[in-house]
Amino acid sequence: MHNSRYDIGRKQLAKIDGDAGEKVIDSLKDICPDLAKYTIEYPFGDIYARPGLDLKSREIATVAALTALGNCQPQLKVHLNAALNVGCSETQIKEVILQMSVYAGFPAALNGMFAFRDVLQERSKID
Structure with missing residues (x-):
């Protein structure tokens, strides 16, 4: 039986974003x-x-895209959590954000790194 786009999407959303996606x-x-x-x-x-x-x-x-945009912190935080949920390491995520400083500028990278700090604090990874 073929699943609908909606059913497939719900499963992917749950797998990737969990509760944050549902919110x-x-x-x-x-x-x-x-x-x-x-x-x-x-x-x-x-x-x-x-x-x-x-x-x-x-x-x-x-x-990378949301960091480069620089003005979508709520969406970036959801996807920072998602990246951790699907197996990205903290180091990989930090490097992606740092890489964006070259192409999107320091303000975007700073905002991205601060968003990541918030995510880690919410996940009780750092103080």
């Missing part, structure tokens, strides 16, 4: 449930489920 989806229910549905179907049901990259590589790319 994002739940936060949209009262304002725009369609955006929640599209978020499940397209990124997670279509893109994250593709065979060309493993989840770790996809999260490295996502952390």
Whole structure:
């Protein structure tokens, strides 16, 4: 039986983002449930489920992009957690953020590193 994009997306979301992903989806229910549905179907049901990259590589790319954008800390924090959830090490994530200083500038890298510190503190990894 073929799973729907939505079902595939829900499974991917749970595997990658866990509770953080569910909180994002739940936060949209009262304002725009369609955006929640599209978020499940397209990124997670279509893109994250593709065979060309493993989840770790996809999260490295996502952390790099969100760090470079420099203005999406809430989404970056969700994906920093996701990167840890799918097997990225703290060192790998720090190196990705540091690499962005070359291409996105120091403010973006600083914001990314501070977001990562917050994530680690929330996960009780550092004081």
